[in-house]
Amino acid sequence: MHNCTTHSDCIAEALQRAEDICDARGLRFTDVRRKVLELVWQSHGPIKAYDILDQLDQRIASIKPPTVYRALDFLTENGLVHKINSLNAFVGCGHPLKHRECYFLICSDCGEAKECCNLDIVDAVAKTSWRNQFEIKNVTLEITGECSDCRGVH
Amino acid sequence: MHNCTTHSDCIAEALQRAEDICDARGLRFTDVRRKVLELVWQSHGPIKAYDILDQLDQRIASIKPPTVYRALDFLTENGLVHKINSLNAFVGCGHPLKHRECYFLICSDCGEAKECCNLDIVDAVAKTSWRNQFEIKNVTLEITGECSDCRGVH
DNA sequence: AACGTAAATGTTATATTATAACATAACCAT
DNA sequence: ATGGTTATGTTATAATATAACATTTACGTT
Ligand SMILES: [Zn+2]
Ligand SMILES: [Zn+2]
Ligand SMILES: [Zn+2]
Ligand SMILES: [Zn+2]
Numbered sequence: 001m002h003n004c005t006t007h008s009d010c011i012a013e014a015l016q017r018a019e020d021i022c023d024a025r026g027l028r029f030t031d032v033r034r035k036v037l038e039l040v041w042q043s044h045g046p047i048k049a050y051d052i053l054d055q056l057d058q059r060i061a062s063i064k065p066p067t068v069y070r071a072l073d074f075l076t077e078n079g080l081v082h083k084i085n086s087l088n089a090f091v092g093c094g095h096p097l098k099h100r101e102c103y104f105l106i107c108s109d110c111g112e113a114k115e116c117c118n119l120d121i122v123d124a125v126a127k128t129s130w131r132n133q134f135e136i137k138n139v140t141l142e143i144t145g146e147c148s149d150c151r152g153v154h
Numbered sequence: 155m156h157n158c159t160t161h162s163d164c165i166a167e168a169l170q171r172a173e174d175i176c177d178a179r180g181l182r183f184t185d186v187r188r189k190v191l192e193l194v195w196q197s198h199g200p201i202k203a204y205d206i207l208d209q210l211d212q213r214i215a216s217i218k219p220p221t222v223y224r225a226l227d228f229l230t231e232n233g234l235v236h237k238i239n240s241l242n243a244f245v246g247c248g249h250p251l252k253h254r255e256c257y258f259l260i261c262s263d264c265g266e267a268k269e270c271c272n273l274d275i276v277d278a279v280a281k282t283s284w285r286n287q288f289e290i291k292n293v294t295l296e297i298t299g300e301c302s303d304c305r306g307v308h
Numbered sequence: 309a310a311c312g313t314a315a316a317t318g319t320t321a322t323a324t325t326a327t328a329a330c331a332t333a334a335c336c337a338t
Numbered sequence: 339a340t341g342g343t344t345a346t347g348t349t350a351t352a353a354t355a356t357a358a359c360a361t362t363t364a365c366g367t368t
Binding site for chain 1: 239240257259261262268270272274275277278279281282283286287288289290291292293294295296297298299300301302305307
Binding site for chain 1: 324325328334335
């Protein structure tokens with residue numbers, strides 16, 4: 001499902017990126033936020049808030065829903081994590097500094113959510129918003145279907 | 155927020171369209187389904203499942219959540235209603251026969267969700283899926299922001 | 309009409325997702 | 339150290355959605 005060479009490195013890099021971004025912006029990358037982000041990356045795919053909660057519970061007793069949701073809010077607001085509304089799940093952003101209007105290819109078979117960027121889509125969305133005199137705050141584009149792996153395409 | 159000339163006509167037309175579509179497809183447009191669709195159109199914007207439930211309760215006692223969700227599932231599966239995942243709400247489809255890949259311009263101020271179609275977007279989405287050898291089942295595109303009315307644009 | 313079946317709805321209970329409200333603790337600038 | 343701000347702890351509950359099984363309804367076949 002994921003093809004990073006060494007997943008522990010992949011997690012470590014994401015955490016380091018997050019720390020650097022928070023430092024640069026004067027934000028506090030607290031222990032709770034770090035642990036939540038770590039679990040998001042550990043899953044290497046969309047993960048649900050209560051699954052994060054369960055996994056935290058095994059390490060730290062007394063973690064409650066508001067704590068997890070607050071951390072996810074922080075991470076989402078700062079572009080380190082994206083919420084996938086059609087799944088009620090959260091996924092780490094692979095390029096938090098470059099992220100503009102990306103979209104997800106979500107495989108309903110294996111569960112992978114691949115984040116992609118595409119200028120044609122960004123352009124088309126921008127143009128159509130402009131034509132409607134609509135001021136964009138946020139764009140959610142979730143494409144559900146079957147990925148090449150699950151289709152057996154080579 | 156909505157600019158149909160006579161809203162009762164607008165609702166009646168939507169119900170008639172739905173009935174015709176169900177007839178043509180051999181589907182049963184039952185009383186529950188009709189009433190749910192009527193309430194969706196009455197709101198003339200995204201409405202939540204439990205708000206539908208509350209309004210039905212005033213007319214018919216003993217309507218319970220599963221009844222509403224089943225009706226919404228039926229209406230959604232048959233393209234008469236769309237779910238807006240970022241709002242956990244449902245909205246009537248304005249063109250259930252022509253509907254392909256549409257998107258919503260959702261005003262976070264007045265709550266309007268305008269359904270639009272745009273071939274450039276459809277194309278760009280199709281192309282990028284093709285490049286990823288991804289087989290599309292469903293596309294969700296929700297653009298949140300501020301509409302022209304709320305921005306005071308003329 | 310009576311029967312059999314499938315689809316729809318009723319009903320009870322519960323699962324899942326998310327937030328309100330207030331108390332305490334940690335952090336940081338002065 | 340003091341006071342203000344931000345983050346977390348804590349308790350409770352709100353909001354969204356489904357599982358499981360019982361009953362009713364629709365409808366074609368006999
Ligand atoms: Zn991203
Ligand atoms: Zn897959
Ligand atoms: Zn539509
Ligand atoms: Zn508006």
